[in-house]
Amino acid sequence: MMDYDKTYAEFKWEVPEYFNFSRDVIDKWAEDPDKLAMLWVDDEGNEVRKTFLDFSKASRRLANVLRQQGVQKGDVVVVILPRLIEWWETNLACLRMGAVISPGTTQLTAKDIKYRFEAAEAVCIITDNANAPKVDEIIADCPTVKSRIIVGEPREGWLTYSDAVAAASEEFQTENTRSDDNAILYFTSGTTGYPKMTVHTHASYPIGHIITGKFWLDLRPEDLHWNLSDTGWAKAAWSSFFGPWNMGAALFVHHSLRFSPKKTLELLAKYPITTMCGAPTNYRMMILEDLSQYKFPTLRHCVGAGEPLNPEVIEVWKKATGITIRDGYGQTESVLICGSFPCLEPRFGSMGKPSPGFDLQVIDENGNILPPNMEGDLAVRVKPERPVGLFKEYWKDPAKTASVHRGDWYLTGDRAYKDEDGYLWFVGRADDVILAAGYRIGPFEVESALLEHPAVAESAVVSSPDEIRGEVVKAFVILAPGYQPSDELVKELQEHVKKVTAPYKYPRKIEFVDSLPKTVSGKIRRIELREREWAGKRK
Numbered sequence: 334m335m336d337y338d339k340t341y342a343e344f345k346w347e348v349p350e351y352f353n354f355s356r357d358v359i360d361k362w363a364e365d366p367d368k369l370a371m372l373w374v375d376d377e378g379n380e381v382r383k384t385f386l387d388f389s390k391a392s393r394r395l396a397n398v399l400r401q402q403g404v405q406k407g408d409v410v411v412v413i414l415p416r417l418i419e420w421w422e423t424n425l426a427c428l429r430m431g432a433v434i435s436p437g438t439t440q441l442t443a444k445d446i447k448y449r450f451e452a453a454e455a456v457c458i459i460t461d462n463a464n465a466p467k468v469d470e471i472i473a474d475c476p477t478v479k480s481r482i483i484v485g486e487p488r489e490g491w492l493t494y495s496d497a498v499a500a501a502s503e504e505f506q507t508e509n510t511r512s513d514d515n516a517i518l519y520f521t522s523g524t525t526g527y528p529k530m531t532v533h534t535h536a537s538y539p540i541g542h543i544i545t546g547k548f549w550l551d552l553r554p555e556d557l558h559w560n561l562s563d564t565g566w567a568k569a570a571w572s573s574f575f576g577p578w579n580m581g582a583a584l585f586v587h588h589s590l591r592f593s594p595k596k597t598l599e600l601l602a603k604y605p606i607t608t609m610c611g612a613p614t615n616y617r618m619m620i621l622e623d624l625s626q627y628k629f630p631t632l633r634h635c636v637g638a639g640e641p642l643n644p645e646v647i648e649v650w651k652k653a654t655g656i657t658i659r660d661g662y663g664q665t666e667s668v669l670i671c672g673s674f675p676c677l678e679p680r681f682g683s684m685g686k687p688s689p690g691f692d693l694q695v696i697d698e699n700g701n702i703l704p705p706n707m708e709g710d711l712a713v714r715v716k717p718e719r720p721v722g723l724f725k726e727y728w729k730d731p732a733k734t735a736s737v738h739r740g741d742w743y744l745t746g747d748r749a750y751k752d753e754d755g756y757l758w759f760v761g762r763a764d765d766v767i768l769a770a771g772y773r774i775g776p777f778e779v780e781s782a783l784l785e786h787p788a789v790a791e792s793a794v795v796s797s798p799d800e801i802r803g804e805v806v807k808a809f810v811i812l813a814p815g816y817q818p819s820d821e822l823v824k825e826l827q828e829h830v831k832k833v834t835a836p837y838k839y840p841r842k843i844e845f846v847d848s849l850p851k852t853v854s855g856k857i858r859r860i861e862l863r864e865r866e867w868a869g870k871r872k
């Protein structure tokens with residue numbers, strides 16, 4: 334097992350001048366023609382196995398198709414596909430030919446797609462029959478998009494993926510991309526505002542995610558790794574693409590349009606999955622099921638990322654499976670920058686320690702590093718050297734890029750503190766922190782306290798206006814099955830929070846709701862609740 338301090342101290346980024354993930358990673362694993370890259374299943378019980386060699390070949394063919402379609406090095410190709418094998422082929426083809434890949438979720442509307450086409454100056458779209466009508470609705474207004482490729486049934490005005498790929502040559506001279514060439518354009522989740530176009534190079538994600546795959550996921554070539562995330566978010570690049578494939582691990586993919594906690598548990602028990610990555614919201618739903626009915630004999634690791642991971646969720650999961658869900662922190666803008674690495678003694682509720690290759694600190698408004706246990710801005714040192722696993726820039730938006738830098742630091746936009754032993758504790762997004770009666774209150778701590786009560790399935794804590802106090806803590810609570818809203822329950826929850834955390838943090842207001850506003854990547858949009866609370870009032 335890795336020694337954290339030693340690994341952290343000795344780690345050096347190694348980046349060659351030229352790098353191409355498809356050639357330098359996928360084609361290398363493909364030298365063993367039988368090496369499994371993916372086990373794909375769908376809700377109908379179909380199973381497909383793909384080797385690295387299959388992906389190597391398919392991506393060459395598709396690269397030829399894209400060339401014929403006029404896609405050049407540096408051009409943006411948008412891919413909107415559910416968890417279909419073609420999604421992985423498309424990513425590899427674009428990397429191979431030096432086109433810039435921009436994945437979007439299938440939940441995008443026609444308007445969102447138009448925004449992305451325009452913002453990214455996309456030249457090509459690859460999508461399926463379910464999403465093609467949205468594209469056709471706006472295509473007349475998007476003159477940059479020259480080529481439309483459909484995965485599925487033929488459609489007028491579209492090239493059919495399967496036919497084109499079958500007719501194309503398997504020979505393709507992989508573009509000798511420079512490590513600092515643009516490779517990927519991911520849109521952020523849009524939790525706090527309009528999604529930002531984040532540029533990654535042929536090194537920042539492809540090489541940077543060695544951190545994610547090796548140190549955090551602890552993957553090996555014989556592993557079968559399952560990441561629950563949608564294909565449209567950067568987390569897919571983390572844990573469904575670069576992280577595992579760098580390590581030669583095979584992916585388990587479940588093609589389904591909806592997350593079902595029950596189905597997920599069934600699949601986890603049925604297939605020889607060794608490692609699983611989910612968003613905290615996935616785990617919060619799974620622990621409501623009867624976990625004692627399932628056995629996971631091959632499961633070695635479970636990790637969570639994307640949102641803070643509540644200690645209660647870790648406890649319940651651990652009791653049932655024996656496995657501690659390890660937290661991991663990062664952004665679309667980065668690879669894993671902080672994690673509860675397998676070699677660390679986990680502290681439930683903490684995000685763990687900085688990743689090797691990252692100087693991650695809590696700083697004040699002047700860029701000074703704060704002493705332990707003081708809350709401040711979570712920032713990554715970028716001078717004199719920018720860590721490889723960090724984005725290049727927000728595309729065509731130098732002002733935005735500049736706004737997230739302060740002196741020697743890149744600002745994550747999140748608030749946190751470090752304890753005496755170097756563990757980091759997430760407080761909240763800078764905008765989500767509540768200022769009540771002179772105290773700063775992070776929503777995560779209150780939400781975690783609420784979750785420890787059996788009546789609470791999930792909650793979101795935001796600031797709310799109050800005549801006398803100005804601003805108070807308000808909790809929106811989804812009740813667990815079998816519980817009914819009542820004034821008594823409000824009191825009980827308030828007393829409970831006062832008991833498990835500092836009393837001033839308890840929610841003076843509680844509203845029971847059936848659902849919470851979330852991004853398509855499953856993150857709670859506290860901003861929406863907060864704006865609803867404050868509508869018409871001045872903060």
Ligand code: ATP
Nearest residue numbers: 521522523524525526639640641661662663664665
């Ligand atoms: P936008 O920037 O568009 O508002 P977003 O920040 O949610 O959206 P992502 O890049 O998908 O877009 O998410 C990164 C953010 O998610 C982090 O800055 C942090 O706020 C949160 N996050 C990710 N992982 C964790 C974690 N393990 N613990 C706490 N927060 C996390």
Ligand code: MG
Nearest residue numbers: 521522664746
């Ligand atoms: Mg963000």
